[in-house]
Amino acid sequence: MWDAPVRVTHWLMVASFAAAWLTAESERWRLLHVSAGYTLAGLVAFRIVWGLVGTRHARFASFVRGPAAVLAYLRGLLGGHGTHTPGHNPAGALAILALLGGSALLTASGWALYNELGGHALEELHEALANGLLALVGVHVAAVVVSSRLHRENLVRAMVDGRQSGAAGDAIRRPWRGVAAVVLAAVLGFWAWQWHSAPAADITAAHSQGDDD
Template structure:
């Protein structure tokens, strides 16, 4: 059953009969913003030896989030399921053609072009995670570290393209797609809404992420505090040597 295929002639998101409906469940939204935060943090700490553990922790967080998203893509709510938005190449071409004509097909969930970007980012996250693990554990030589960096750069480029496409789609469809990923709500017909946000599953995802971060924090090597007695003794020895001169 194709739940999100609603590419009717009424491309206007605010056409008569539309209301504010719940489209994105809470687990999808928590997954999305945890991925954004984790990638940003991993990217900013990539070149720092001091923050190496944090970089690895955020990278593993992304891999775990992708594992959850795959499961949720099978058992999740209406618009979270892969079967609802992964389309054939023909459907993607048809959607792209509608964009060029200035009359984009309307999709309550992900559109066919956006689905390609989503699948690509899920696969790329795993590739970046595997090469990052190998580089972090000095497995396979320096070339894996270089491959890890190259894949991370490619993923950043894909994310930039995705953001630009979302902004462009927001203008074309006359609806705030970024805001929808925050609130979960879009414009549509009443019978197109999902029944519940599934906050319980979202809380489990958030709790798992926090628990993982906490275990990594506890395992982090603690910086040794300076010994005041040793420092005082060293100071006295230095003063004594000076007096002898």
């Protein structure tokens, strides 16, 4: 149901945000933090493009609905009989838009800080955005668990193998694994380039910090 680019991008975004979050307070892992942030920004950009030109269930036009549809779905969810939809449900669509928007703001503020374009206020904003995004991730995970139990399907597994219950006509024609492979190769290539071309000062600082620890 979900194509390979959507699934690969989703898990790479999870890994990037987790890596950036875990290294946020450590000067020793500054390069890792910055690399994870740049990776997240690139993945957000790709997901936006794929949301416009990708397969049926990847396109925003197929799952982003108005407030009435979202409220109707939430009422059904609270009543224990939410309507099953192929791909992302109306409430999940809001979470996706919020996660993409929050990630874009977070990485933009991080880029500005890294290039010394802001002061303490921007640093506080960056931290607030990170905390807000973490809270949103928690809400998203909880909603996935509830939806999985309500609809009796494993949505986490569906985001791994792409298979979701539904009518035959809801299936996509091809998974586009080649595009997913290009996305993965681009991320791995960026990380290899980032670490091999890292300024000597950053590497020395990291080693010095490690010796002090």
